[in-house]
Amino acid sequence: MFSVRITLAITRRILREVFRDTRASIFLLVAPGVLIVLVRNLFESAADFAPTGAMMLGAFPALSMYMVGSTLVVRERNRGTLEAILATPASRLDFVLAYLCAAVAASLVQAVSTVAVGYTLGGLETASPPWLLGAMAALCAIFGMSLGLICSAICQNEGQASQLVPGIMVPQLLICGVFWPLPVMADWLRAIERFMPFSTVTRAMTAAREHSYGGSELVVNSVAMAVLTAAALLGVAAIIRRRTA
Amino acid sequence: MSESAVRIRDLVVYRGGALVLDGIDLDVAPGTVTGLVGPSGSGKTTLLRCVVGVQKIKSGRVTVLGRPAGTAALRHEVSYLTQSPTVYGDLTVEENVRHFAALYRRSKRDAAIVIERVGLSPKSRQLVRKLSGGQQTRANLACALVAAPRMLVLDEPTVGQDPLLRRELWTHFHNIARAEGTTIVVSSHVMDEAARCDRILLMRTGKIIADDTPEMIRKETQTDDLDEAFLRLIEAPVAVPQV
Amino acid sequence: MISRNCLLIANRVLRELRRDYRTLFLFTMSPLFVMILVAGMLVETPRTFDRSGLLVMGLFPTAPGFLFAAFAIQRERYRGSLEFLLSGPVTRLDVLVGYLLAFSVPAVAQVALTVSVSYGLLGLDSAGPWWAAALLAMLACVLGVVLGMFAINLAHNELQLTKVLPTVALPHLMVSGLFLPYEDMPGWMQAAATIAPWRYAVGAVSELHLHSSVTSELVLNLSVTVGIVFALSAVTVGTVLRRRTA
Numbered sequence: 001m002f003s004v005r006i007t008l009a010i011t012r013r014i015l016r017e018v019f020r021d022t023r024a025s026i027f028l029l030v031a032p033g034v035l036i037v038l039v040r041n042l043f044e045s046a047a048d049f050a051p052t053g054a055m056m057l058g059a060f061p062a063l064s065m066y067m068v069g070s071t072l073v074v075r076e077r078n079r080g081t082l083e084a085i086l087a088t089p090a091s092r093l094d095f096v097l098a099y100l101c102a103a104v105a106a107s108l109v110q111a112v113s114t115v116a117v118g119y120t121l122g123g124l125e126t127a128s129p130p131w132l133l134g135a136m137a138a139l140c141a142i143f144g145m146s147l148g149l150i151c152s153a154i155c156q157n158e159g160q161a162s163q164l165v166p167g168i169m170v171p172q173l174l175i176c177g178v179f180w181p182l183p184v185m186a187d188w189l190r191a192i193e194r195f196m197p198f199s200t201v202t203r204a205m206t207a208a209r210e211h212s213y214g215g216s217e218l219v220v221n222s223v224a225m226a227v228l229t230a231a232a233l234l235g236v237a238a239i240i241r242r243r244t245a
Numbered sequence: 246m247s248e249s250a251v252r253i254r255d256l257v258v259y260r261g262g263a264l265v266l267d268g269i270d271l272d273v274a275p276g277t278v279t280g281l282v283g284p285s286g287s288g289k290t291t292l293l294r295c296v297v298g299v300q301k302i303k304s305g306r307v308t309v310l311g312r313p314a315g316t317a318a319l320r321h322e323v324s325y326l327t328q329s330p331t332v333y334g335d336l337t338v339e340e341n342v343r344h345f346a347a348l349y350r351r352s353k354r355d356a357a358i359v360i361e362r363v364g365l366s367p368k369s370r371q372l373v374r375k376l377s378g379g380q381q382t383r384a385n386l387a388c389a390l391v392a393a394p395r396m397l398v399l400d401e402p403t404v405g406q407d408p409l410l411r412r413e414l415w416t417h418f419h420n421i422a423r424a425e426g427t428t429i430v431v432s433s434h435v436m437d438e439a440a441r442c443d444r445i446l447l448m449r450t451g452k453i454i455a456d457d458t459p460e461m462i463r464k465e466t467q468t469d470d471l472d473e474a475f476l477r478l479i480e481a482p483v484a485v486p487q488v
Numbered sequence: 489m490i491s492r493n494c495l496l497i498a499n500r501v502l503r504e505l506r507r508d509y510r511t512l513f514l515f516t517m518s519p520l521f522v523m524i525l526v527a528g529m530l531v532e533t534p535r536t537f538d539r540s541g542l543l544v545m546g547l548f549p550t551a552p553g554f555l556f557a558a559f560a561i562q563r564e565r566y567r568g569s570l571e572f573l574l575s576g577p578v579t580r581l582d583v584l585v586g587y588l589l590a591f592s593v594p595a596v597a598q599v600a601l602t603v604s605v606s607y608g609l610l611g612l613d614s615a616g617p618w619w620a621a622a623l624l625a626m627l628a629c630v631l632g633v634v635l636g637m638f639a640i641n642l643a644h645n646e647l648q649l650t651k652v653l654p655t656v657a658l659p660h661l662m663v664s665g666l667f668l669p670y671e672d673m674p675g676w677m678q679a680a681a682t683i684a685p686w687r688y689a690v691g692a693v694s695e696l697h698l699h700s701s702v703t704s705e706l707v708l709n710l711s712v713t714v715g716i717v718f719a720l721s722a723v724t725v726g727t728v729l730r731r732r733t734a
Contacts (some may be wrong), residue, residue, distance in 0.1 A: 005347070005350075006347070006348055009344060009347035009348055010344075010348075012344075013333065013336065013340075013344050016335075016336055016340060017333055017335045017336060017647065018647060020335045020336070021335075021643075021644065021647075021648050021651075024642075024643065024648045024651040024652055025651065027651060027652060027655040027656075028651050028655055030655070031654065031655035031658070031659070034655075034659050035658055035659060035662065038659055038662040038663065038677070039662060041673070041674050041677055042662070042667055042668045042673075060654075060658075063654060064651075064654045064655070067650040067651070067653060067654055068647070068650050068651060070650065071646050071647055071649075071650050072647070075646060075647065079331065079334075080327055080329060080331040081331045081332075081333060083299055083327070083331070084325070084327055084331035085348075086299065087297050087298070087299055087320065087323075087325040088320060088324075088345065088348045088349065088392075089320045089321045089348055089349060090320075090348055091317070155510070156508075156510070157508070157511075157559075157563065158559045158562070158563065158646045159508070159511050159555075159556060159559040159560055159563065160508065160510045160511045160514070162555040162556070162558070162559050162650075163510070163511050163514035163515060163518070163552060163555060163556060164514065165551075165555060166514070166518040166519075166522070166548070166551040166552045166555065167514040167517075167518045167521070167552075170518075170522060170551070171521060171522060171525050174522065174525050174526065174529060175525060175529070179529075179667070180529045180530070184529075184530075184531075184532045184533070185528055185529045185530075185531065185532075186527075186528035186529070186531040188528060189525065189528040189529060242298070242299060242315065243298070243299055243300060243301045243315065244299065244300070244301065334645070335645070335647075
C-alpha cells in the first residue's frame with residue numbers, strides 16, 4: 001500500500017522544491033512577525049490585541065500554507081511529474097502522505113516563528129502555555145495546507161487555484177471573527193460560521209487563549225481540523241488517478 | 246517461444262473522443278531492443294503509456310512480464326521515460342536522479358554512474374530548469390535508467406541530441422539488453438536509429454503496419470534506406486506476420 | 489497606444505479566459521460575494537458599513553485582478569509563449585495594454601454587478617455618486633492587474649509566487665488604512681504607508697465616502713494612484729516583458 005522509504009524520499013523532494021528559493025522562504029519566516037507587529041499597532045493596548053492576536057497565530061500559518069498547497073498538485077499535474085511519479089513504485093498513498101509530512105515539517109518552523117513573535121513583540125498573554133499555542137499553530141498550518149492541496153487537485157490550473165483565495169478563503173477569514181466580532185454579525189452569517197472549515201482554526205485558538213489548556217472547545221475543534229485534514233488528503237488521493245485518458 | 250516480455254491483444258484506445266489505437270496485436274521478446282516508429286499522431290506515445298499502465302483503455306489486454314500492465318508489482322520492474330521532460334526543474338540533476346534512485350531502491354553510487362553514462366557529470370549540480378532542452382532530456386533519461394529495471398519504455402529519448410551522444414546511448418541500450426536481459430522499447434522519429442534495433446514496429450494511424458527485423462523490412466520493400474522503406478510501406482502496407 | 493496587435497492579443501487572452509469558466513466565475517463573483525458578507529458582518533452598524541463597505545467595494549477588485557494576472561503571466565512565461573510573442577513584431581506595450589484590455593472586460597461586468605447590488609440591495613450609501621465609486625473600483629482592478637504583472641519580478645515560478653504573495657500583500661493591506669484610518673496610525677506606520685500603492689487608493693475612496701464633490705484630497709490621491717499604475721506599467725514593460733533575458 002505504501003512504503004516509508006518511498007514516502008520519505010518524496011517528502012524530501014517536496015521540501016527541497018518548496019524551499020529551494022531561500023529568499024522567498026525567509027520572507028515566509030519573517031512575514032508573521034511583521035504582520036503581528038503591524039496589527040498590534042492597530043490596537044490601543046496589548047489586551048485589545050489579544051483576541052485578534054491569538055486568532056492570527058493560527059490564521060496566518062493556515063492561510064500561507066493554503067497558498068503554498070493550492071499550487072502544488074496543479075503544478076505537478078500540469079508539468080507531467082504527477083503522471084511520471086505514478087508510473088514508479090510510488091503509490092498514491094505514498095504521494096499524499098509525503099505531502100502531509102512535508103506540511104508537518106514546514107508548519108513546525110512557521111509555528112515556532114509566529115508564536116515567538118506573538119508573545120514577545122505582540123505582547124500576547126494567554127491562559128494556556130505558549131507551547132500549546134505553538135502546537136495548535138502547527139496543526140492549523142497543516143490543516144491549511146491540506147485544504148490547499150484538495151483545492152489544487154480539483155482545479156485545472158494555477159490561475160483557478162489562486163482565484164479560490166478571494167473566492168473562498170477571504171470570505172472565511174471575514175466571517176470567522178478575526179476582523180470583526182462575531183456576536184454583532186447577522187444571524188445567517190453566524191449560522192454559516194458554525195460550519196465553515198476555517199472556523200475550527202479561530203475557535204481553537206480562541207479557546208486556547210481563554211481557558212487554560214482550552215477545554216472541550218479546543219479538543220472539539222482540533223479533532224475537527226484533524227478529521228478535515230484527513231478527509232482532504234484522502235480526497236487528493238482519490239482524485240489523482242493513475243490511469244488517465 | 247519464450248514468454249513474451251510484452252503481449253498485447255486487441256488493444257483499442259480512445260483519447261479525447263478520437264480512436265487512437267485501433268486493435269493492436271503484438272509481442273515483444275525479452276532482452277531485445279524494439280523500436281516503435283511512425284509519424285506523429287500515429288499512437289506511439291499512447292501505446293507506450295498502455296504498456297506502462299497509465300493509459301485508460303477501451304478494450305483489449307496488455308500483459309507485461311507475465312502480469313497485466315499497471316499492476317503494482319510491475320512498477321518496480323518497468324521504468325518509463327516520458328516524451329517531455331518530467332524532471333523537477335527546481336532540483337539539480339543529481340538531486341533528481343538520486344530521488345528516482347531512492348524510489349527504485351538504487352544507491353547514490355548508481356545515480357552517479359548513470360549521470361556519467363548520459364554525459365551530464367559536469368552539470369550534475371546544475372538546476373534542471375537551467376539546462377538546455379537536450380540536456381533536460383538526458384537528465385530525464387538518467388532518471389529512467391537509474392531504476393535498472395527489467396524493462397525500459399522510452400518515448401523519444403534521443404530527440405535533440407547530437408549524433409555522437411545518440412550513438413553512445415544506443416550502444417548503452419544494446420549493452421544493457423545483452424548483459425542484463427533488459428527489454429527495451431524505444432519510440433523514435435529517426436529512422437537510422439530504428440536500424441539499430443533488433444526489431445521494428447511500424448505504426449500508422451493507430452495500427453501496426455509492420456513488425457519485423459530491419460533486414461526483413463529492407464528485403465520486403467526492396468530498399469536499403471529505411472526512410473524509403475517506411476514510405477513504401479505506408480503507400481502499400483505489407484501484411485503483419487501472425488504471431 | 490492601442491494598436492491592431494494589441495487588440496489581437498486582448499482577443500486571444502479573452503478567448504482563453506472565456507473557456508476557463510471557473511476562473512471567470514470566481515473573478516466576477518468574488519467581490520459581490522465579499523460585499524454580501526461584509527453587509528452581514530456590519531448589519532448592526534450601518535454607518536460603519538457605509539465606510540468599510542465602500543472601501544471594500546472600491547478596493548477588493550484589486551485582489552482577483554492581482555492573482556489572476558500574476559498567475560496568467562507566470563504561465564505564459566513558463567510555457568515560453570511570452571518569449572515567443574516578444575520575439576515577433578509585437579511591441580511590449582502591445583502586450584501590456586492587450587492584457588489590461590482583456591482583463592477589463594470581465595472587470596466591467598464584475599464592477600457593474602457589485603456596485604448595483606451594493607447600492608441597490610445592500611443599502612450602501614455614500615456622499616459621492618455611485619458611478620464615481622464604480623470608476624474607482626475599475627481603477628482598483630487595473631491596479632491589481634498591473635501589480636500582479638509586476639509581482640512576477642519577485643518570483644521565478646508559481647510556487648515562489650505563493651510564498652511571496654501573503655508576505656507582501658498582507659502587510660501592504662495593513663498599512664494602507666483599510667483597518668485603521670491613516671490619522672490614527674503610529675508615525676512609523678504612516679511613513680511605511682507612503683510607499684504602499686493601496687494607501688492612495690484607500691485615500692481616494694475615503695474622500696468619496698465623505699464628500700459629494702471633488703476635493704483636492706481626492707484629486708491628489710487619485711493622481712498618485714494613476715501615477716503608480718503608469719509607473720508600475722513602465723517597470724513591468726522594462727523587466728517582465730524584456731525581450732532579451734538571461
